[in-house]
Amino acid sequence: MMRMFVLLAAVIALARPAVAASTPAELVQELNRAAHSGDVDAFTAAMSAASRQAMADAEAAGAKLAAARNDFLLTLATRFGSAPTGSIARVPIADRKALLSRFANIELVSVDNQSADHAQLHLKTVTKGFGDRTVATEDTLPAVNEGGDWKLDLTGVTQSVIGTAAQRTAALTQVAQAIRANAFKDRFSAQVALSKARRGLAPGGTSR
């Protein structure tokens, strides 16, 4: 038990931002500092505890999506054969640090204090988008005060992405199961079904 406490304390200590944010403005300063320096731990630590848990859940959802995609490809190849297929991402997301480098600036436009521990932050975010162009967006995001430190609360955002990943995992799994059940007369039919699932359409209509 003591050992577990020590480990948890170490994790929490590592996850703390270098600078505590006693105000929403300091929180935004910390987000900018972390983004510009590629400090992933500090950026993550500036999120609320619920957000960090949601991020962990999202990464697990991502791993399930990747596994479902691999299983689909293996099932397709086993049932219908496969040929060499190269695939290249032109804008690869290599790692967290690379992602942070896309944040050019985060500006606090205004703060709507809803209580002592909750506020709505109106943020103007400038990110590097397609072709290195910058894109400015303005959003209102919740922030919470956790033990004197203001944190950004992105739980809702993350839950939305988890839902998307889960939906796509289900689509891949469903079509892979149908392939194993010999529901498709050929490879093309299976690919049509997946294409429909990709677009959020009912995958039926092409099975025999």
Add this chain to the structure above:
Amino acid sequence: MKRSFGVAFSAMAAAFLLSGCPQGTIKSITLSPSQTNGTSQYWYSQNAYCDVSLPGQGLFTNGLGPQTTGPGEAYSGFEDIYNRGADPFPCIEQQQTLYRGQVFFDLSRFDSIGSATLSFNVENSLAENGGVNPQIPAVSNATTLGMSTGTIDTSNGPGYWNYDNDVPMPSCSGGLIQPNCSIEVISQVQSWVGHAHLNFGFVIAGPILNFPNDLPSDNNGNVTWYNNFQLVIVYNTTQNPRAPQ
């Protein structure tokens, strides 16, 4: 029927020209490809909401992965995917995937040829515009036939993407008479057998050849799968002593 006549006419014309040679026998051979490949590239964009919520792991949730090819197949086409996301924190995703096919024939036994005709079937095709519709009969969406300039590195190993000396692809569609598409390729094949160009095979590309400056905000797509590739070569046996006599 018109295409079949075109192939036959080309072969006869080549035989006629080659018959002027003093020796040897005019022969025709049908080659099957030594390899077929499909390669895709995708360019994507996602807004800050997607990034913030998933800082890393490369989890780009858009789409379910690129289309695949079966044995002996090559594909060509494109797919756009646009997800507006859901309020109040819309994770906006845009992606365009371009598909290109590659077909390689072993021509190492030939030194000089009289004619060369590439034939194949337009096997299947998809039209995507909000829905996903198999095209019946299948339609060839490729617009360009190029000479591959070699491989590039992809996440799945070497892929064939770049090309030169491109010519327009004919308009073809699937049908009962097969092969249902053919194109004269004597200049390409002669370049390969004459060692004027390294032989990395043909690249089939289009209708979109390059990524646009702005990723499209639509869900359009056209992808065609081709198979049953054949290369019909007419040659003089005297000029090709290593070829079947």
